[in-house]
Amino acid sequence: MDDRTKVSRRVFFRGAATIAGAALAAGVIPIRAAQAQQKLAKDIMKYQGTPKDGQKCDDCQYFQAPKSCSLVAGDISPQGWCTAYNKKKS
Ligand code: SF4
Structure with a gap:
């Protein structure tokens, strides 16, 4: 890798970081929407539509x-x- 390639990468990453920061500051990237997409899939969490050992979503703090x-x-x-x-605290 020559010096010109190193400089080009440095300039590229600096530019990308600046654009991402500006987009966040301007509200172009909706933070709430990004967070909403971070929910976990039912199959990963072994979700089932019925209670287990007396535990059910209605009693969970995340419901x-x-x-x-x-x-x-x-x-x-x-x-x-x-x-x-996780049982709701009463
Ligand atoms: S409410 Fe609680 S038990 Fe139900 S899916 Fe969410 S984390 Fe799981």
């Missing part, structure tokens, strides 16, 4: 009525369950 979860993607039944179950 968002009527049919969502802050961790797992898709429609979530209040009667469902997954491996991330």
Whole structure:
């Protein structure tokens, strides 16, 4: 790799970082949408539509009525369950 290639890469990455920062600052990249896409897939979390050993989504701190979860993607039944179950604090 010659010096010209090294400089070109440095300039490219510096430019890319500047563009990404400017896009975030300008709100071009919606942060909430990016976060929403970070939910986990049901199969990864071994989600099931029925309770397990008396544990169910309706009692989990991550459940968002009527049919969502802050961790797992898709429609979530209040009667469902997954491996991330964490009982609501009362
Ligand atoms: S048990 Fe799993 S799917 Fe159900 S609310 Fe809790 S984290 Fe979400």
